[in-house]
Amino acid sequence: xxxxxxxxxxxxxxxxxxxxxxxxxxxxxxxxxxxxxxxxxxxxxxxxxxxxxxxxxxxxxxxxxxxxxxxxxxxxxxxxxxxxxxxxxxxxxxxxxxxxxxxxxxxxxxxxxxxxxxxxxxxxxxxxxxxxxxxxxxxxxxxxxxxxxxxxxxxx
Amino acid sequence: xxxxxxxxxxxxxxxxxxxxxxxxxxxxxxxxxxxxxxxxxxxxxxxxxxxxxxxxxxxxxxxxxxxxxxxxxxxxxxxxxxxxxxxxxxxxxxxxxxxxxxxxxxxxxxxxxxxxxxxxxxxxxxxxxxxxxxxxxxxxxxxxxxxxxxxxxxxx
DNA sequence: TCCAGATATTTTAAGCTTAAAATTTCAGCC
DNA sequence: GGCTGAAATTTTAAGCTTAAAATATCTGGA
Numbered sequence: 001x002x003x004x005x006x007x008x009x010x011x012x013x014x015x016x017x018x019x020x021x022x023x024x025x026x027x028x029x030x031x032x033x034x035x036x037x038x039x040x041x042x043x044x045x046x047x048x049x050x051x052x053x054x055x056x057x058x059x060x061x062x063x064x065x066x067x068x069x070x071x072x073x074x075x076x077x078x079x080x081x082x083x084x085x086x087x088x089x090x091x092x093x094x095x096x097x098x099x100x101x102x103x104x105x106x107x108x109x110x111x112x113x114x115x116x117x118x119x120x121x122x123x124x125x126x127x128x129x130x131x132x133x134x135x136x137x138x139x140x141x142x143x144x145x146x147x148x149x150x151x152x153x154x155x156x
Numbered sequence: 157x158x159x160x161x162x163x164x165x166x167x168x169x170x171x172x173x174x175x176x177x178x179x180x181x182x183x184x185x186x187x188x189x190x191x192x193x194x195x196x197x198x199x200x201x202x203x204x205x206x207x208x209x210x211x212x213x214x215x216x217x218x219x220x221x222x223x224x225x226x227x228x229x230x231x232x233x234x235x236x237x238x239x240x241x242x243x244x245x246x247x248x249x250x251x252x253x254x255x256x257x258x259x260x261x262x263x264x265x266x267x268x269x270x271x272x273x274x275x276x277x278x279x280x281x282x283x284x285x286x287x288x289x290x291x292x293x294x295x296x297x298x299x300x301x302x303x304x305x306x307x308x309x310x311x312x
Numbered sequence: 313t314c315c316a317g318a319t320a321t322t323t324t325a326a327g328c329t330t331a332a333a334a335t336t337t338c339a340g341c342c
Numbered sequence: 343g344g345c346t347g348a349a350a351t352t353t354t355a356a357g358c359t360t361a362a363a364a365t366a367t368c369t370g371g372a
Contacts, residue, residue, distance in 0.1 A: 010280040011290045015297075016182070022297045023179045024224070025304045026172070043328060061350060068180070069224050070330050075352055077328085097337045097350040119169050126168040129300040134167045140293055141171075141178045143284040148181045191330095199358065217320060227359050231322055232359085253320040253367045 026125050033121055038114060043069075045118070047077050048086065048103065048111045057090060059103025074101075086110055182281050189277055195268060199225075201274070203233050204242065204259065204267045213246060213258025230257075242266055 025031070034040050049059060058066065064074045078101050081087035086107035092098040104113060104131050129137070187198050206222050207214060214222065220230045234257050237243035242263035248254040259267060285293070 008287060008290075009279040011287060012285060013278050015285070015290045015294050016278045016282060018294060018297045018301070019175075019179055020183070022300050022304075023175055025301065027176070028224075029304070041327075059350080060352095068184075069328095071351065072331085072353075073329055080327090092350095093255045095338075095350080099351075119165055122172045123165040123167050125303065126172060126300060129168060129171070129296065131164060131167060132165075133296055134171045136292060137296055138171050138174060140285065140289055141174045144178050144282060145174070145181065147281065147284045148178075148185070154274055197357075215320080216322095225358095227321065228323075228361085229359055236357090248320095251320080251368075253365095255321075 006080060026122075030118070030121060033117070038117070040114070043073075044081060046113060047074065047081060047101075048107060049115070051087065051101060051103045052108065052111045052115070055102075057100040059092065059098050059100055061098075063074070063101055081107070110117050178254070182278075184243055185281060186277060188275070189273070190270070194273070196270070197235050199229075200237060201270060203230065203237060203257075204263060205271070207243065207257060207259045208264065208267045211258075213256040215248065215254050215256055217254075237263070 031042050034042060034045055046067055047063070050063055058077070060074055061071060063078075064071045067074065078087055078089070082089060084103055087101055088104050090102060091099040092100055126134075165226060183198070190196050190201055202223055203219070206219055216230060216234070217227060220227045220236075223230065234243055234245070238245060241260055243257055244260050246256040246258060248256055282290075
């Protein structure tokens, strides 16, 4: 391995650690805000956010693949959101195995409120990034994501 | 709010979601690699990585603040690493409350191996980023981190 | 000395997460 | 109809995570 290759590898590692630190910091702040100010959690917010994108609801399995978490995971979160009447399970006509989870009107209202705050928190936390930075960053991330997609294909 | 301000806020939100997707994807890949190929987990790797930076070991509380996780959390992880003789707890002379966690020589060897693989995984996953991209990205993240630091001061 | 508050750590309770097993239902084929 | 394998979901077991309570020890002052 040439010295150039080695330093590139080390530089990537350092940037990865910084990326992780940045994202963990922001995510921690969001979790704190949700918990302390709104008595909820990020996984709950994520589920509601996914359901808000699909007004007709999502099958449990579609919800878990959309969020990239396990089936069992969403079962537990939807259980609790259902207890609080923020989400409801609707039977799928013609398939007794499946259920559709969807926001109740109470859940929609709750999500709209939370989403507003959420956008504000992110806006503050990413305050230092102007449109040009955002575009550059977005392009960079896009390339990394594309590389990940390629790898998935190789694994499959 | 002007339309420009609104679109900036929305753009920040979109970039945040992309950032999260990227980091979660990479982190998931690292977790899979550690689990499937090396019978360990990311939190364990993180603890060993922190201890590897401090050959004389770290007090439990310093370890948790370094990793930015709770005290109780490291207690459990160090317990298990200790059972496997990868880490040992050393009493602190003059303070019976405190303990220093440090890698055993077995732990050091194990970490060196894992760290090599880890650097390779990151190198592959960030394959698409050349030195120039890394520098730009690093600067961008630095600014976001600095903003977070400012906010912490305001909260304190 | 003794005690009150601070410090270091562990324990506890609750929630999130996963992979794997279990359950229920479906779909196609005989 | 009945069977078999697939599909959708839930349950289970194990581990990670946190905040808060509990424990043990230390420190400084009365």
